[in-house]
Amino acid sequence: MPSSTLQHQLHRCSINTATLGHRLPFEQTLELIAHAGFGHIAPWRRDLQGRDLKQTRRQLRDSGLQVNAYCRSSYLTASSREGFAAALADNRKAIEEAAELQAECFVMVVGGLAEGSRDLAAARGQVSDGIGLLLEHARQHAVPLALEPLHPMYAADRSCLSSLEQALDLCEALEPQGFHNLGVAIDAYHCWWDPKLAEQIARAGSQRRILGLHLSDWLVPTCDLLLDRGMMGDGVIDLRGLRHSVEAAGYRGAIEVEIFSRDNWWQREPGEVLKTCAQRLQQHC
Amino acid sequence: MPSSTLQHQLHRCSINTATLGHRLPFEQTLELIAHAGFGHIAPWRRDLQGRDLKQTRRQLRDSGLQVNAYCRSSYLTASSREGFAAALADNRKAIEEAAELQAECFVMVVGGLAEGSRDLAAARGQVSDGIGLLLEHARQHAVPLALEPLHPMYAADRSCLSSLEQALDLCEALEPQGFHNLGVAIDAYHCWWDPKLAEQIARAGSQRRILGLHLSDWLVPTCDLLLDRGMMGDGVIDLRGLRHSVEAAGYRGAIEVEIFSRDNWWQREPGEVLKTCAQRLQQHC
Numbered sequence: 001m002p003s004s005t006l007q008h009q010l011h012r013c014s015i016n017t018a019t020l021g022h023r024l025p026f027e028q029t030l031e032l033i034a035h036a037g038f039g040h041i042a043p044w045r046r047d048l049q050g051r052d053l054k055q056t057r058r059q060l061r062d063s064g065l066q067v068n069a070y071c072r073s074s075y076l077t078a079s080s081r082e083g084f085a086a087a088l089a090d091n092r093k094a095i096e097e098a099a100e101l102q103a104e105c106f107v108m109v110v111g112g113l114a115e116g117s118r119d120l121a122a123a124r125g126q127v128s129d130g131i132g133l134l135l136e137h138a139r140q141h142a143v144p145l146a147l148e149p150l151h152p153m154y155a156a157d158r159s160c161l162s163s164l165e166q167a168l169d170l171c172e173a174l175e176p177q178g179f180h181n182l183g184v185a186i187d188a189y190h191c192w193w194d195p196k197l198a199e200q201i202a203r204a205g206s207q208r209r210i211l212g213l214h215l216s217d218w219l220v221p222t223c224d225l226l227l228d229r230g231m232m233g234d235g236v237i238d239l240r241g242l243r244h245s246v247e248a249a250g251y252r253g254a255i256e257v258e259i260f261s262r263d264n265w266w267q268r269e270p271g272e273v274l275k276t277c278a279q280r281l282q283q284h285c
Numbered sequence: 286m287p288s289s290t291l292q293h294q295l296h297r298c299s300i301n302t303a304t305l306g307h308r309l310p311f312e313q314t315l316e317l318i319a320h321a322g323f324g325h326i327a328p329w330r331r332d333l334q335g336r337d338l339k340q341t342r343r344q345l346r347d348s349g350l351q352v353n354a355y356c357r358s359s360y361l362t363a364s365s366r367e368g369f370a371a372a373l374a375d376n377r378k379a380i381e382e383a384a385e386l387q388a389e390c391f392v393m394v395v396g397g398l399a400e401g402s403r404d405l406a407a408a409r410g411q412v413s414d415g416i417g418l419l420l421e422h423a424r425q426h427a428v429p430l431a432l433e434p435l436h437p438m439y440a441a442d443r444s445c446l447s448s449l450e451q452a453l454d455l456c457e458a459l460e461p462q463g464f465h466n467l468g469v470a471i472d473a474y475h476c477w478w479d480p481k482l483a484e485q486i487a488r489a490g491s492q493r494r495i496l497g498l499h500l501s502d503w504l505v506p507t508c509d510l511l512l513d514r515g516m517m518g519d520g521v522i523d524l525r526g527l528r529h530s531v532e533a534a535g536y537r538g539a540i541e542v543e544i545f546s547r548d549n550w551w552q553r554e555p556g557e558v559l560k561t562c563a564q565r566l567q568q569h570c
Contacts, residue, residue, distance in 0.1 A: 118523040124480065153438045155478035156505045156521045166480040193440035195409070195451040220441045225507055236441045238403040 003247075005240070006255065007282045014040030014068045016214065016258035017047050020273060021266030026051065029270075030063045036274035040068040040254040043101070045094060053100040060101065068254035069146065069185070069212050070094070070103035075111025076130035077123045077160065087111075088130060092137050099141035104253065105211040106138065107146050107185050112157045123160040131182070132174050139181045146185040146211035147171065151193075153225055164191055164200040171209055178207060185212035186246060187258065189229055192218060192237040198245055205249020213246050215239055215285055216259045227262035231276060233284035243285055255285065288532075290525070291540065292567045299325030299353045301499065301543035302332050305558060306551030311336065314555075315348045321559035325353040325539040328386070330379060338385040345386065353539035354431065354470070354497050355379070355388035360396025361415035362408045362445065372396075373415060377422050384426035389538065390496040391423065392431050392470050397442040408445040416467070417459050424466045431470040431496035432456065436478075438510055449476055449485040456494055463492060470497035471531060472543065474514055477503060477522045483530055490534020498531050500524055500570055501544045512547035516561060518569035525570055542566065 003009065015033045017026075024032070026047050033041050041060070048056060060067060073091050078084040091108075098106040110127040113120060131145065138145050147167045150159035161167055167184045175182045184204055191197055204210045217235030222228050232239050243255065257277045259265055265273050288294065300318045302311075309317070311332050318326050326345070333341060345352060358376050363369040376393075383391040395412040398405060416430065423430050432452045435444035446452055452469045460467045469489055476482055489495045502520030507513050517524050528540065542562045544550055550558050 113521055118521050118526075120478070120523070151438065152436065152478040153507070153510075156503055160478075162478050162480060193405070193437040193445075193447050195447060218441055222438070222510055225438075225510065236398055236403050238405070241403075 005282065006285050010037040010278055010281065011039035012255055013038050013281050014042050014254040014256040015274065015277065016042040016071060016256050017044050018071070019257050019259045019265070019277065020270045022047060023266070024270060026056065027059060030059060030065060032270055032274055034063040034065050036271070036278055038274075038278070039066060040256070041065045042069040042071050042256050042258070043067065044071045045097070048097070053097060057101055066254070067101045067103040068256060069105050069107050070098035070101055071107045072148070073106065073108040073110065075109070076127050077111035077114045078126070079114040079116055084126065084130065088133055091134055095134065095138050095141055095143050098143045103143065105144040105146040105183070105185070107148050107212065109148055109150060110159050110161045112155055112160050120155065120160055127160060128170055128173065131170065135174060135182060144181050144183055144211055146183055148185040148187060149190055151190040163194055163196070164204065165196055168200060168204055168207070168209065171207070179209050183209035183211040185214060186210060187214035188237050188239055188242050189214070189216045189218060192242065201245050201249050205246070205251065208250065210246060210249060210251040210253070212253060212256060213243065213251060214256045214258045215243075215281070216257065224262065227260045229259045229261055231259060231265060232257070232280040239285045255281070257281065290567065291570050295322040295563055295566065296324035297540055298323050298566050299327050299539040299541040300559065300562065301327040301356060301541050302329050303356070304542050304544045304550070304562065305555045307332060308551070309555060311341065312344060315344060315350060317555055317559055319348040319350050321556070321563055323559075323563070324351060325541070326350045327354040327356050327541050327543070328352065329356045330382070333382070338382060342386060351539070352386050352388040353541060354390050354392050355383035355386055356392045357433070358391065358393040358395065360394070361412050362396035362399045363411070364399040364401055369411065369415065373418055376419055380419065380423050380426055380428050383428045388428065390429045390431040390468070390470070392433050392497065394433055394435060395444050395446045397440055397445050405440065405445055412445060413455055413458065416455065420459060420467060429466050429468055429496055431468055433470040433472060434475055436475040448479055448481070449489065450481055453485060453489055453492070453494065456492070464494050468494035468496040470499060471495060472499035473522050473524055473527050474499070474501045474503060477527065486530050486534050490531070490536065493535065495531060495534060495536040495538070497538060497541060498528065498536060499541045499543045500528075500566070501542065509547065512545045514544045514546055516544060516550060517542070517565040528570055540566070540570065
């Protein structure tokens, strides 16, 4: 049964480290998130750059936080064979890091058009090939891959995977026997507009492919395509309705807050941001 | 047979008056567009505000330009019954204007969420109701309604009609016997990202529902959600491929240029803008 509100359920919630604007050393980020009462963290790769992951894993264990997701793949779309091979190699390394961190999944943002290309179908073909090639490595490391469809406004430069339906089509093509290691991350900001969202959430749930639920809000007006996401409750997305439908489809994983907000939340004190996330999750989601 | 390029086919092309930034009196706009060699014009309602439409029709006849579309509906989504009724009344008036101008269709941009609402399904229901209520009036005036799905980034504030599939579902629900007076306008900027675009263009064509094809380009980066559209060839959309698939689906109507570009094309001299449109249509589309 989905719970009607998230009151007193912060232990089920996660903070994606991008929400704090990548400003603090990782140890401090961990400590603040745990102190604010959250049960999970979704670290970005860039926040762990150059660190000893065994030590990071110990720090995570000491903090009591679970890593619900490791964020994120490098783009698979490339204009040359060498570029594609380099992207695969980098993503294999990231999958190993995710395993080291005992992350519950590895989030894949697949890339948009290759440099200089206008061929979206080719980009999508390359993405399908790339994920197919990474899947065995992910299985060996027991790290599920969570395909994250991004908002269509990123189709050119970030993700040619643009809808939940498209992501699920790809999952079924690559894992025709049903879920084993390939699923989806559902991000409110990217998917809220989709007329087929409810139908596709049910489809994803029936295949047990929902590996993540990301929350933030769509502001009106939105002043920047990338860095103007809203805090839950400040925008127009029916976040509680979305969470309920994802949970009704069987999802029991972490509820993650991921807010890119250059001119607002990234300017505020991290403790204040976390306190606000905690309040808004409980009030609005 | 679709023609492989638009070389020497400007007579098939149209300029949407927004492309010139609504800066000139309508007579001058007409004259410039005709002088540049285009065969069609798609006037915005705001450009004809307060004019005698009988006189405008004579001016149009004298210019030799056809009105391929009248642009556009006021939003149907409203937070009160009175607001909804007012939107219907205003759109009925616009349909009459379209008939007066002998426009080949009336373009419908349906509106996003109602003021203060987070209920996208309700907005979509209201849109369906509203179009259903306008359809008889449109039939009486012999003005086909062209539903224009807008890019999902406008779902909150401009259009909860977000994909071609959704628009065609609505056409079929309201005209289950096949095309009579309700179709779609396909805008490259709004639809280019859609993984189901080719499939849905074929579907629209098989029902003879394609009433318009709008061209502009998606810039990388895009600096403004509304007013940073690109000139054909400056962005990443495969415009020629799109035109070919729309024509292969049976479309023989005008090819319309609609560019909102506050900081670039709207700053340039209208004659230069039209000359560039003419060149780019022939080179890139």
